[in-house]
Each structure stands twice: as structure tokens, then as C-alpha cells.
Amino acid sequence: MTTTARPALDVPRLRAEFPILATSVRGRPLVYLDNAATSQKPKAVIDALRRYYMTQNANVHRGVYALSEMATAAYEAVREKARVFLNARTEQEIVFVRGTTEAVNLVAASWGRTNLRSGDEVLVSAMEHHSNIVPWQLVCEATGARIRVIPMNQQGELELDQYERLLEGPVKLVAVAHISNSLGTLNPVADMTRLAHEHGAVVLVDGAQGAPHIPIDVQGLDADFYTVSGHKMYGPTGFGLLYGRERLLDAMPPYQGGGDMIKAVTFARTTYADPPARFEAGTPHIAGGIGFGTAIDWLAGLDRDAAAAHEQDLVDYATGRLREISGVRVIGTAAHKAAVVSFVMDGVHAHDVGTIVDQDGVAIRTGHHCAQPVMDFFGVPATARASFGCYNTREEVDVLVAALQKVRKVFA
Amino acid sequence: MADLTDLYQQVIVEHNRSPRNFKQLAHPTRRAEGSNPLCGDQISLEVELQGDRIADVGFQGSGCAISQASASLMTGAVQGKTEAEAEALFQVVHAMLTAAPGVSVDSAKLGKLAALSGVRQFPMRVKCASLPWHTLRAALRAVPTPVSTE
Numbered sequence: 001m002t003t004t005a006r007p008a009l010d011v012p013r014l015r016a017e018f019p020i021l022a023t024s025v026r027g028r029p030l031v032y033l034d035n036a037a038t039s040q041k042p043k044a045v046i047d048a049l050r051r052y053y054m055t056q057n058a059n060v061h062r063g064v065y066a067l068s069e070m071a072t073a074a075y076e077a078v079r080e081k082a083r084v085f086l087n088a089r090t091e092q093e094i095v096f097v098r099g100t101t102e103a104v105n106l107v108a109a110s111w112g113r114t115n116l117r118s119g120d121e122v123l124v125s126a127m128e129h130h131s132n133i134v135p136w137q138l139v140c141e142a143t144g145a146r147i148r149v150i151p152m153n154q155q156g157e158l159e160l161d162q163y164e165r166l167l168e169g170p171v172k173l174v175a176v177a178h179i180s181n182s183l184g185t186l187n188p189v190a191d192m193t194r195l196a197h198e199h200g201a202v203v204l205v206d207g208a209q210g211a212p213h214i215p216i217d218v219q220g221l222d223a224d225f226y227t228v229s230g231h232k233m234y235g236p237t238g239f240g241l242l243y244g245r246e247r248l249l250d251a252m253p254p255y256q257g258g259g260d261m262i263k264a265v266t267f268a269r270t271t272y273a274d275p276p277a278r279f280e281a282g283t284p285h286i287a288g289g290i291g292f293g294t295a296i297d298w299l300a301g302l303d304r305d306a307a308a309a310h311e312q313d314l315v316d317y318a319t320g321r322l323r324e325i326s327g328v329r330v331i332g333t334a335a336h337k338a339a340v341v342s343f344v345m346d347g348v349h350a351h352d353v354g355t356i357v358d359q360d361g362v363a364i365r366t367g368h369h370c371a372q373p374v375m376d377f378f379g380v381p382a383t384a385r386a387s388f389g390c391y392n393t394r395e396e397v398d399v400l401v402a403a404l405q406k407v408r409k410v411f412a
Numbered sequence: 413m414a415d416l417t418d419l420y421q422q423v424i425v426e427h428n429r430s431p432r433n434f435k436q437l438a439h440p441t442r443r444a445e446g447s448n449p450l451c452g453d454q455i456s457l458e459v460e461l462q463g464d465r466i467a468d469v470g471f472q473g474s475g476c477a478i479s480q481a482s483a484s485l486m487t488g489a490v491q492g493k494t495e496a497e498a499e500a501l502f503q504v505v506h507a508m509l510t511a512a513p514g515v516s517v518d519s520a521k522l523g524k525l526a527a528l529s530g531v532r533q534f535p536m537r538v539k540c541a542s543l544p545w546h547t548l549r550a551a552l553r554a555v556p557t558p559v560s561t562e
Contacts, residue, residue: 349474350476355536367452406416411420411425411429411477
């Protein structure tokens, strides 16, 4: 795979790599501002999926024939790419999963059921996505452990002094988002991990919104588990990563049983494969994995710092422009934010906002963003959310703002 | 093409701003909850039946303009009706909300409820308009709630 280094972020050229950005919706150019839900895909990724099915399709880890060897090699090559992408120590620390939801469920079911006992505590932050709450509730119900919540302030920043106090308890695991999907808050996960480790707790970082926007270094963060969603970082749906510290994965029982995760099976006894295969039962999403590898390559060709700076500019610009509209309130005003601007409009429900701006081709998410506790905390039933990718522009923010002015007119 | 003014007719906007029968009843005989958890629309509905006639009906809750206006219009429309008449109205409204594009809607039976006729052009919003009606039906049939139209 060849990648071309770009000196700085050339947004028009970037946009040209995404076929869907040239399409229209309701007769208007698509303004896609729902990247926190899923990003669009560059042509390179789309081509990789097509190429796989056209020329490489075979099951992996099984056949002795050339095609299967080729598919296996292409698929397994993604593991090393993922290792480099996350700066993991070894490929054994990279588990292929369907996405972040499966990654969290895997850790909760396997590590959680093995290590949690009645009276133990799991800390989850007040801004977690449901997928980083519910799996822990399930394992707590099964084990008698209990969940405690790391509180946040009105800006949507975690209260670290309270976090330290909570860590004095019998905490076994901390589950925290790298970047909040509903507020955009960039959490200080390196500090949080250090504090957790001082108290003997393991840390899972939900990187669904992290990996698309900032370079990830799991060793620098000292995370024990880190989850990645491929489709939010320009890859296909149905493929993601669980990074796990090798000694933790080694001690964990399988998550699902089936083919590919065993050393030997008899009806009396089965011995399990070593990680990561132990956690990868069944035929995986091979094409998705190969497309994900292409997305990693594509991101590697991007000046990540320039992209992050560009996205930060969009957040700042959107925040300023939204505040010009009467009755608009931005929800989530943390000092450190990335890629997400949530807001509410006085007297107008977010779904009405979403339907009206859609008439101008603007795609934003409206609702509770799978983070109902966050909505409850801010006392709103729902928010509208604009979330950015590297290909978005200030002009698109202007289209959103103009569309929001129409919302005001409809409800005047 | 779907037009915003079809969806957000003046009647809808006005009922959303000043919902009718947004109240708790003193003597409810039936009660039901409706909720669309994915989108967050939520309604509590109370009915006071005298015999088989709806003597009073009130709702509370939160949600988008379509769900709130639909609940407001509905409570006005079924006030004083028998259970059978309310069920017949449910059928008419349901047919209107789910009619295929191009199929004409008999607005004679609808009265003010015709303001909801534009909703069918916005498939994602049909569940918002229909939630209060399903909740009413659950209340009248004493079906365990909450109901959902998602």
C-alpha cells in the first residue's frame, strides 16, 4: 500500500477522495456532520473491499490453497498495522472485534467475570456511552460487584478530585471514554490511568471517538484495554479493535467458543488458543479487516496534527457561530474538546431541528446519543450534535447555521 | 418533494407551543405511558371514562413538536367520544399517517387532525405522531404500558 505524505491539510483534495461528499441530498449538496456516528469512507477503502471480493475472497486460517493463503496474509497483515497504529508492544495484544461495543462486552464478560467479586467496584464516568455502561451493569449483576460514577462538572469535565476519592474504594476497573461522543470532552486518560494504577485498578479506555481524531499511543496512555471502532475512522462498519495488555489477555478465558479459537478439541476437553486467536471465534469480517487496514494506511498518509488542528478550528468556529443564534445553548464546554459540538435550541426539540436542517442537506445527529445519563445531567431530553471529520469545512458550518436560522422561523 | 410547511403546519406549531389538555386529571379511570426510547418522546396519558364515554382526557410529557401537537390535537378530538368512536378515529389517523405517497387521504373525517397529514412524507417522524394514539389505545384497552411506536 502506498501512501502519499501531505505537507499540510489540503481539504479540497481530501474531500475529492470521498465519493459520497460529491452527492446531493434533497437537491442540496450533502453536508455531512454526523462523523461521531460513522465517518464516510475514502475511495481507497471502498476499492479495498471490492478488490478483496473480486480477487482475494477465501476463508482465513484454514485453507492450504493459494487463495486462502493470500486472504490470510492480507488479513493478518492488518494486525501489524493496528499494532503500529496504537503503538502496542506486540501483535498478540491486538484482538480483532466487530467494534467498540463488542470490545467492551468482551472485556466485561471475560476479564470481568473472572476478576470481579461481590463488593468490588467498577468506576464508569458520568459521560459514558451506553456501550461503556451496560456491559458493566451486566457483569455487576452476575458477580455482585457494583458501579460507581465518576462525576462531571457543568462544563462536562470529569471531577478528578472526586475520582481520586472514589479510587480509595475497592475499585477493580475504571471504564472511561477517551473523547465523549455526546459532549466532545477530551478526558485526561493518561493521568486517570496513572492514578488508577496507583490504586491497583485496571483501566479500559473507550477509544471509539479517540482513534479517529488524535494519534493513539496505548503505551503512553498506559491503558490496560483500549477499544477502536473502524467505521468511525474512515473504515468499514463491522470491524474494530480491542487492545489488551498481554499479561491480562493471557489470563483471560475465551469470550465466545467456536472455530479458530482452539488448540485441540475433544468431547472431554478443549484447550484454547493463545491470544489473540482465543478471542476470535468464528469466521471474521475479513473484507472489513482488510478495509480497516487500508483506513489505517490512509490515516498514516494524513498529517494527523494538521487534521487535528483543522478539526479543532471547526469546533471553535461552530461554537462561535452557534452562539450567534438566539436561544442556542452549547452543551459541553470543556477546556479540552475534540470534533463534537452538542447544542439545544430554546423551545425546539432536537428532532425538529434535525428534520428541518435535513431539508438543506445537513446531516446531524439528534437525540440522546446513547448517553441518557448525560442528557439527564444537563436536564435536556435530547441535543442536536454536529460532529466533524477531517474533510469538513467552515463553509459547511455556515450551511448548518443558515439552516438553524430557518428552524427559528418555523417556530417563530 | 416533501416540504417543511407540510410537516410544520401552523396548527402543529401552535399546538406545540400551547398544548391543549396538558394536565393531570382529578379522577382518571385509565392511564397509560408511551415512550419512544430511541428518540426520547415520552407521554403520560390519563382518561376519565363515564360508561364508555371519554368524559375527560389529559396528557403530560415531553418530545418533539410533532408528538406534542399530535397529543394535543388527539385529546381535543376524542373528548366526549365513545370508546368505539375513539377507536374508529385511531384507524382513520393511522391510515392517514401510513398512507403510501400519492394515495389521497379522506380529510373529511379528520377535521383539525388533517394538520398531521404532512407527517407521512417524513417516514422517520411517523412514530412521533402515532405515539399518543397508541398510548390512548393502550389506556382504553387497559394494555400494560409503556407502549412504543419505534
